[in-house]
Amino acid sequence: MIETWQQQLPNGIHLSCRAAGEKGRPVLMFLHGFPEAAFVWDDMLLHFSKPEHGGYRCVAPNLRGFEKSSQPVEVSAYRAKFLVQDMVELIHIESAEGPLKAMVAHDWGGGVAWNLANQQPQLMDKLIIINSPHPGTFLRDLKGNTAQIAASAYMNYFCEPQAAQALSANQFEVLFGFIEKGLTPTWLTPQVKEQYRQAWANGIQGGLNYYCASPLKPDPSGLPHTGDLAKLVLPDEMFRISIPTLLIWGMQDVALLDSLNVGLDAYIPQLKYVPIENGSHWVVHEHPAIIQREISAFL
16 A cells, blocks of 8 residues: 655655555665656555565655655756755655665656765665666766767757746647657556646646756757866766665667766676666666566665
């Protein structure tokens, strides 16, 4: 059974949360991306809360800006440091007796998780990332990989003032169009579509603000080594992940190319990489049994 509630954080933000499993058990925390919401993890929450699959306390918050969580108006409120702070405070509430057993994260949830694992690795025993680029290789490829620059062009579109209105028109027709690129989403049934619509009905500008606030997006010219991004240099210390990390990657992702995973050993000494050849960016929907099996083996 999935339980839902509004969790008030000490920083004033409230997060709409979903969970399964007994409180006090080791915690798995699941972070979604855009344009998703916490409900995409429901099958995982139910699976890993069962005694035969670990009996974990499984928690999936809607990140700030999504579904019924707080949606600050200011773009600056979606900078990485504030998103990380939300998760630090939620971990202290949900896993007060020790670190998370693992954090599992996809897409923008992974962007938060990479930063959290780098800055406060003591808060989790293990990190599990699904189709979310490591910031070091993402910065590298956004600067100089023409294929990734082209694949990421949508990020600049998401930052345009009219984006929310355009994406929401005709029952979110354009937004569904982004999901439907690449592999045919046979998982996107009328029932699942309605779950997405209900989440998006609360507003999508908060999710778009993640793109607006991030310095990691291609130069609008589409050319490599141009614009402000070309000048952006971040210290290697910001990219290192010291805890055991599982990276699961749907290889048919049309937005995040598998070239992003070249060179990760330099940043993550304890890395297990699991490519899924017939998986797309939406591999959690497409191959839940494989995801569950790989997470169980890693845990």
